[in-house]
Structure formats: structure tokens, C-alpha cells
Amino acid sequence: MALSQIMFILLIGVVGFVGFKRYSRLRRNILLGKEPILEKDNSTRWKNVALVAFGQKKMFKNWIPAVLHFFIYAAFVITQIELIEIFIDGIFGQHRFFAPFLGGFYVFIISFIEILSVLALIATVVFLVRRNLLKVPRLKKPEMKGWPTMDANLILIGELLLLTGICCMNGADMVLQDMNDSHYVQTGNFAITGWLGPMLFGGMSAEGLIGVERFGWWLHIIMVLGFIIYLTYSKHLHILLAFPNVFYAKLNSRGEMSNMPEIMNEVKSMMGLIPEEEVSADAELPSFGAKDVFDLDWRMILNAYTCTECGRCTAECPANITGKKLSPRKIMMDIRDRAEEVGTALDSGTVTLDENGVYDDGRSLFDFITKEEIYACTACNACVEACPIMIDPLAPILELRRSDILNESAGPKDWLPMFNSIEQVGAVWQMPDARDAWTNEI
Amino acid sequence: MSVDVRIKKMSEFLAEEKAPEILFWVGCAGSYDARAQKVSKSIAKILTALDIEFAILGEEESCTGDPARRAGNEFLFQMQALQNIEVLNGYGVKKILTACPHCFNTLKNEYPALGGTYDVIHHSQYLQELIDAGRLKVEGGAFKGKKLTYHDSCYLGRVNGVYEAPRKVLEALDSDLVELKRCKTKGLCCGAGGAQMYKEDEPGDKRINTERVEEIVASGAKVVAANCPFCLTMLGDGIKAEEKQEEIMVYDLSELIVQSNNW
Incomplete structure (x- = not known):
């Protein structure tokens, strides 16, 4: 077994081990949330996965970014075929293992990947320019300062390196094939490197070409493997999580806020609609709504990890448009950051969750999200509509309000007259007239 | 042409042992807000002009609880909703017309989970149906x-x-x-x-x-x-x-x- 094979297998082993740990940790962080009540309608769920996740239906509300994004997405999906070959070649010390079996079809597949790679390259460059030179408001909001922007740029640069790898690997191979070295299987010309390869590397020595080919091959696989690990530190998890996120997305009407059966039953018993025994008499006063990640359902935490910080929600938010602090994207980022904080504490091994699955470090989501933000929301659902991968930023905002109002009796003072009036006279305003007084003057 | 409108309440229909074609859910704004009252009156006029038998709940109607729920006050919402559902189910109401999309949404999407399921229609949909059916010209x-x-x-x-x-x-x-x-x-x-x-x-x-x-x-x-x-x-x-x-x-x-x- 050659040294390169041992190195390759070792690399896969290390990435496999670290990856397993990182993704298990991610799963644990998501499951810090409570079990959601999922509507049982799997056919609609799979339909959503096909149309919204695979088909990117909601992206196409805005054509230009949708098409550019589709290039990168398609290149990402199709390149997986080539990766299978890289794995086989790497482990067994082969070179272009599939080529002899597939013949002309092999050239077609690799050419297809190359064309998509060029389109992905164009898209990547446009995205880098858009993010750094153009002033796209949604990419310049306060929550994007620092790491989030750096993160986005690193991913785009990583993509450029990956594409460089493919270009070196295939381009040098094309020239080596022309030299009739028996190790380099005669495949026929690839669509792009068939002419680009000789242009870039023609006239180089065989050793030089082999160097370039090996450099490209290793760069390609190292970028891919590195990316798998990097994802778990990044906002870019949507390439994996968009699929489960869309699958688990709420199916009931957007207009229905989640019911709170514990309060419903309490009120029913107060009204004499059900006997008092049926209401569970918890000695402890229950806590309502969500103050921390443990109180959210895990679907909301999955939403938070899936968010790729594109900011389409924030760009449509009427509060944000008119200069309020609320940004639905920031809400999702904050939930993720709090889950990460709790996760890091758990990783240290010095703390554990109590029997209710909660860990109290004296902090909560309210250390990340201010009340000014949650109370600026008009519940208009523009953010819900805007998200291309069915994230629902409104649900946690309303759960945070419930926590503040029901547990702390806090919230905007202006609401007190409205609450009192509804309670006392059954109308949002306290009026001296009868409710049907308007009927007297038609 | 002016329309002579007289608005009957559910309780009056009940006393006559009759049921109206539709219940007009007026809402807080439609009942008390001077601007929205004009909308309530317009709807009453249209229904009357087309000879559609409708009723309101009058004093028996209460806020749906929508603003309380969205403000986070679930207790108040549940009190309002369960009380309204008692009234609506008591009258055996099947079809509800609303002039407010918030009442519409809460009655249609949020009351079923609490035991109140009705055929709820917003007046823009109702007007379109009436136009399509040739009833409203x-x-x-x-x-x-x-x-x-x-x-x-x-x-x-x-x-x-x-x-x-x-x-x-x-x-x-x-x-x-x-x-x-x-x-x-x-x-x-x-x-x-x-x-x-x-x-x-x-x-x-x-x-x-x-x-x-x-x-x-x-x-x-x-x-x-x-x-x-x-x-x-x-x-x-x-x-x-x-x-x-x-x-x-x-x-x-x-x-x-x-x-x-x-x-």
C-alpha cells in the first residue's frame, strides 16, 4: 500500500471521527428543545421537500439570485458523483476508476460537472462582489458585522479553492493523457479542461504535470472534507439541514398560533366546563411560553441552525424596514447562539441537564434578544413568507412574548388598558355604549 | 334608493324558532370604532338589499381574543374564545361572516382547537360569491x-x-x-x-x-x-x-x- 493511500485513509478516518462528534453535538443541541406536536401528513411533507428543498421553489420569487444560487447548488449535487470516484481512487490507489467502465458516458458526466463548475464559479464571483462591493441592505445589517460576514466570505473563497482544485486535477490530466502515460486512462476530451488544460499547463514536464494533478486532487478532497467539519461551525448548514427543516415545517394554517392546552383546561375548569379534577394540579407553578432554548420546541432550534443568514425575512419585515431594532434573522441567529452557548457548557462536562432537560446558568434567550425587538413585531407573517426554506421566525417571537407576559406580567404598559377592557367589557376599548348601539343609526 | 335596514339578533331568531342564513360577526372595531361602524352599516345594507337573512349577536358578542393572544396573553384569549364558543355553539351557529380579517382568522383557524368549528367567511369573499352568483349587481x-x-x-x-x-x-x-x-x-x-x-x-x-x-x-x-x-x-x-x-x-x-x- 502506497503512502498516499495510508494518508488518504487516515484523513477519512480523522474526518469521520471528528465529523461524527460534531454532528452528534449538533443533534443534541437541536434536541435541547421540547418535542413538537407534528401534524401527521407525510405526503405533504415529502411534497414540500421535493418542491421547496430540492426544487427551490421559494427561491424563484427573485430570479437573478435564484439562478445564480441554483448553479452552485446543482454543481454541489452533481459533484457528489465525482466524489465517489475520488474515494475509490484514494483508498485503492486507482486513477479514474470509473472511466474504463463508463467510456463515453464518463466524458459526458465529467464534462457536465465541469460546465456546472464554470457556472458555479461565475455565481461565486458575483456573490463575492455582491457581498463586498455592492451595498445590498439585507447583507449589511448590524447583526452581520464581524463573524457572519467573514463566515460567508470564507465559504465563497473555499468554493473558489475547490473549483481551482477541479481545474488543476482535470486540466493536468488532459495534458498527461496526451503524453500517453499508461497510468492516465484515455478518457477523451472533457468539455472545459479539454482546451483549458493544454492552454494552462501545456509544455510542462511530466513531473510538473503530475505535481499539478496531485495538488488539484488533494485540494479538491481536502476542501470537501474540511467543509464537512467547517459547516458545523458555520451558518452554511442549510445545505444539509434545509431538507429536514422543510420536511418538519408547520403544515397547519399560518394563522393558528400553537394552542396551550394547560391554560385552556385551567380556563375551562374556571368556567365550569370541565370538572376540576381533570386539570392536573401541579404543585409547581408551570412556566409558560419560552424564556430559553429548552422551552422552544426543537423544530424552532432546527430552524435556527438551518438559517443561512440570507436576510430575506429581515428585508421584508415592516418593523425593520421602518428602522426598528427587530430583525427576524437576528432572532434566529440568537436562538442558535444560545443553543451553542448551552452546548459548549455541556461539552465541558462540568454541567449536566436536570431531570426536566434544563440547565440553569442564570442566562436565557433574553440575554440575546431584547424586549424592544419582540414587541416591535406586527405578526404580519412577511418573514415566514419570505424564507426560502420554510423557517418560521414568528413562532419563537410569540413564544417569547408569552413568557414575558404570562410569567413576568411584563410587556408594554400600553397594553394594560386593552387587556383590562377585554376582560371587563369584552371589547378592546372601554366604551360607554352598548355593543350594538351602531345599529340604531343606519 | 335607500335601503331600510333593521338588524335582528340571534336571540330574536331563537325566540321565533328560526335560524338566519348567516351570522354577521361585527367585531370590536365594527361595533365601537366610528370609522369601522360605517363598514358594519354598509355590510348590513348590502345583506338587507339582497334579502339575505342575517343576525348579529349584539351584547352576546365579545372580543375574539386575537389581540390578547398575539400580545402573549393566552389566559385572556382562552377566556374570550371559550366564552364565545359557548355562545356560538349554544345557538348552533354554522356560518359566520366577518368584516375583520383578525376576527376571521381567529374564528376560522384558532377556535377549532378549542371546540368551535364554523364555516367562516370574510366579507370580501362573500361579496365575490354574491357577485359570481348574480345575486349582487x-x-x-x-x-x-x-x-x-x-x-x-x-x-x-x-x-x-x-x-x-x-x-x-x-x-x-x-x-x-x-x-x-x-x-x-x-x-x-x-x-x-x-x-x-x-x-x-x-x-x-x-x-x-x-x-x-x-x-x-x-x-x-x-x-x-x-x-x-x-x-x-x-x-x-x-x-x-x-x-x-x-x-x-x-x-x-x-x-x-x-x-x-x-x-
């Missing part, structure tokens, strides 16, 4: 050729997916309908939802209704059609703040029908 042409625009309310449009019915009603007016830049799924909120109606804004650059009114002014429309009492208030206030109240009128769909037909 829009005459006159008071708005013929007038530049008119439509403001999608969040809870009828984006939340419940009703975009076409109100537009079809407007088509019947023969007016020149111009769409706002942000319409349908991208319709901009008037700023009142989520219980914002009852509180001051958080600090910011401007009010949401100002942002919306600027767009309306830019559209060149002289009439804005709306379907929600809170949008009526917000847009009306915004237009006044821009000192355009002499040039741009805000009406509910039902008011446009009543004006066209001279009822």
Missing part, C-alpha cells in the same frame, strides 16, 4: 375609470391566502385598478397587527403606516380599497399625516359597493 359606476388601488391586509392575504376575491370585487366596479409595488404575498403591513394597534411604536425611523402611505401616494391612486378596520385606521391616519386626505380616500370594499349602488 354592481351598478352606477361611481368609480368607473377612477384610479384605484388595493391594500392587502396581512391576515386575509398572506396568512389566509385570499388575494383574488377582493380583486374580483374591485373589477366589478369598472375602476382602473393599479397594484402597489408591494402587493399580494409581499404586501406591506399597515402597522396595526400583532396588537401594535394598542401601543406606541418602538423607536425607529418612521411609522409603518407612513411607509405604506408613501407607496400609495407614489401609485397615483385616488382611492384605496381595504378589507380590515385596522388598516382603515392606519392608512387614514397615515394619509392625514401626509396631508393628502383631500386627494386620497380610503374605503372598505363594502363601502365601495354601497356607494356604487347608491344604497
Whole structure:
């Protein structure tokens, strides 16, 4: 077994081990949330996965970014075929293992990947320019300062390196094939490197070409493997999580806020609609709504990890448009950051969750999200509509309000007259007239 | 032609051992807000003119609890909702007409989980059905050729997916309908939802209704059609703040029908 094979297998082993740990940790962080009540309608769920996740239906509300994004997405999906070959070649010390079996079809597949790679390259460059030179408001909001922007740029640069790898690997191979070295299987010309390869590397020595080919091959696989690990530190998890996120997305009407059966039953018993025994008499006063990640359902935490910080929600938010602090994207980022904080504490091994699955470090989501933000929301659902991968930023905002109002009796003072009036006279305003007084003057 | 309207209550129908075709859920705004009362009256006129037997609950109607729920006050919501469901189920109500997309949404989407399931329809949908069925004929042409625009309310449009019915009603007016830049799924909120109606804004650059009114002014429309009492208030206030109240009128769909037909 050659040294390169041992190195390759070792690399896969290390990435496999670290990856397993990182993704298990991610799963644990998501499951810090409570079990959601999922509507049982799997056919609609799979339909959503096909149309919204695979088909990117909601992206196409805005054509230009949708098409550019589709290039990168398609290149990402199709390149997986080539990766299978890289794995086989790497482990067994082969070179272009599939080529002899597939013949002309092999050239077609690799050419297809190359064309998509060029389109992905164009898209990547446009995205880098858009993010750094153009002033796209949604990419310049306060929550994007620092790491989030750096993160986005690193991913785009990583993509450029990956594409460089493919270009070196295939381009040098094309020239080596022309030299009739028996190790380099005669495949026929690839669509792009068939002419680009000789242009870039023609006239180089065989050793030089082999160097370039090996450099490209290793760069390609190292970028891919590195990316798998990097994802778990990044906002870019949507390439994996968009699929489960869309699958688990709420199916009931957007207009229905989640019911709170514990309060419903309490009120029913107060009204004499059900006997008092049926209401569970918890000695402890229950806590309502969500103050921390443990109180959210895990679907909301999955939403938070899936968010790729594109900011389409924030760009449509009427509060944000008119200069309020609320940004639905920031809400999702904050939930993720709090889950990460709790996760890091758990990783240290010095703390554990109590029997209710909660860990109290004296902090909560309210250390990340201010009340000014949650109370600026008009519940208009523009953010819900805007998200291309069915994230629902409104649900946690309303759960945070419930926590503040029901547990702390806090919230905007202006609401007190409205609450009192509804309670006392059954109308949002306290009026001296009868409710049907308007009927007297038609 | 004026229409002689007499509005009966559910209790009166019950005393006569009869049931109306539809229950008109008036809502807090429709009952108490001077602007929205005009919408309630318009709807009552249309129903009466078409000989549709309808009833209101009168004093037995109470806030649906929508603003309480969206403010986070689930206790108050549950008290309101369960009390209303008692009343509605007590009368055996099947079909409810609302003039407010917030009442509409709560009755339609949130009451079933609490034991209240009804066929709920918003008046823009009902008007469209009546026009399609040939029961409601829009005459006159008071708005013929007038530049008119439509403001999608969040809870009828984006939340419940009703975009076409109100537009079809407007088509019947023969007016020149111009769409706002942000319409349908991208319709901009008037700023009142989520219980914002009852509180001051958080600090910011401007009010949401100002942002919306600027767009309306830019559209060149002289009439804005709306379907929600809170949008009526917000847009009306915004237009006044821009000192355009002499040039741009805000009406509910039902008011446009009543004006066209001279009822």
C-alpha cells in the first residue's frame, strides 16, 4: 500500500471521527428543545421537500439570485458523483476508476460537472462582489458585522479553492493523457479542461504535470472534507439541514398560533366546563411560553441552525424596514447562539441537564434578544413568507412574548388598558355604549 | 334608493324558532370604532338589499381574543374564545361572516382547537360569491375609470391566502385598478397587527403606516380599497399625516359597493 493511500485513509478516518462528534453535538443541541406536536401528513411533507428543498421553489420569487444560487447548488449535487470516484481512487490507489467502465458516458458526466463548475464559479464571483462591493441592505445589517460576514466570505473563497482544485486535477490530466502515460486512462476530451488544460499547463514536464494533478486532487478532497467539519461551525448548514427543516415545517394554517392546552383546561375548569379534577394540579407553578432554548420546541432550534443568514425575512419585515431594532434573522441567529452557548457548557462536562432537560446558568434567550425587538413585531407573517426554506421566525417571537407576559406580567404598559377592557367589557376599548348601539343609526 | 335596514339578533331568531342564513360577526372595531361602524352599516345594507337573512349577536358578542393572544396573553384569549364558543355553539351557529380579517382568522383557524368549528367567511369573499352568483349587481359606476388601488391586509392575504376575491370585487366596479409595488404575498403591513394597534411604536425611523402611505401616494391612486378596520385606521391616519386626505380616500370594499349602488 502506497503512502498516499495510508494518508488518504487516515484523513477519512480523522474526518469521520471528528465529523461524527460534531454532528452528534449538533443533534443534541437541536434536541435541547421540547418535542413538537407534528401534524401527521407525510405526503405533504415529502411534497414540500421535493418542491421547496430540492426544487427551490421559494427561491424563484427573485430570479437573478435564484439562478445564480441554483448553479452552485446543482454543481454541489452533481459533484457528489465525482466524489465517489475520488474515494475509490484514494483508498485503492486507482486513477479514474470509473472511466474504463463508463467510456463515453464518463466524458459526458465529467464534462457536465465541469460546465456546472464554470457556472458555479461565475455565481461565486458575483456573490463575492455582491457581498463586498455592492451595498445590498439585507447583507449589511448590524447583526452581520464581524463573524457572519467573514463566515460567508470564507465559504465563497473555499468554493473558489475547490473549483481551482477541479481545474488543476482535470486540466493536468488532459495534458498527461496526451503524453500517453499508461497510468492516465484515455478518457477523451472533457468539455472545459479539454482546451483549458493544454492552454494552462501545456509544455510542462511530466513531473510538473503530475505535481499539478496531485495538488488539484488533494485540494479538491481536502476542501470537501474540511467543509464537512467547517459547516458545523458555520451558518452554511442549510445545505444539509434545509431538507429536514422543510420536511418538519408547520403544515397547519399560518394563522393558528400553537394552542396551550394547560391554560385552556385551567380556563375551562374556571368556567365550569370541565370538572376540576381533570386539570392536573401541579404543585409547581408551570412556566409558560419560552424564556430559553429548552422551552422552544426543537423544530424552532432546527430552524435556527438551518438559517443561512440570507436576510430575506429581515428585508421584508415592516418593523425593520421602518428602522426598528427587530430583525427576524437576528432572532434566529440568537436562538442558535444560545443553543451553542448551552452546548459548549455541556461539552465541558462540568454541567449536566436536570431531570426536566434544563440547565440553569442564570442566562436565557433574553440575554440575546431584547424586549424592544419582540414587541416591535406586527405578526404580519412577511418573514415566514419570505424564507426560502420554510423557517418560521414568528413562532419563537410569540413564544417569547408569552413568557414575558404570562410569567413576568411584563410587556408594554400600553397594553394594560386593552387587556383590562377585554376582560371587563369584552371589547378592546372601554366604551360607554352598548355593543350594538351602531345599529340604531343606519 | 335607500335601503331600510333593521338588524335582528340571534336571540330574536331563537325566540321565533328560526335560524338566519348567516351570522354577521361585527367585531370590536365594527361595533365601537366610528370609522369601522360605517363598514358594519354598509355590510348590513348590502345583506338587507339582497334579502339575505342575517343576525348579529349584539351584547352576546365579545372580543375574539386575537389581540390578547398575539400580545402573549393566552389566559385572556382562552377566556374570550371559550366564552364565545359557548355562545356560538349554544345557538348552533354554522356560518359566520366577518368584516375583520383578525376576527376571521381567529374564528376560522384558532377556535377549532378549542371546540368551535364554523364555516367562516370574510366579507370580501362573500361579496365575490354574491357577485359570481348574480345575486349582487354592481351598478352606477361611481368609480368607473377612477384610479384605484388595493391594500392587502396581512391576515386575509398572506396568512389566509385570499388575494383574488377582493380583486374580483374591485373589477366589478369598472375602476382602473393599479397594484402597489408591494402587493399580494409581499404586501406591506399597515402597522396595526400583532396588537401594535394598542401601543406606541418602538423607536425607529418612521411609522409603518407612513411607509405604506408613501407607496400609495407614489401609485397615483385616488382611492384605496381595504378589507380590515385596522388598516382603515392606519392608512387614514397615515394619509392625514401626509396631508393628502383631500386627494386620497380610503374605503372598505363594502363601502365601495354601497356607494356604487347608491344604497
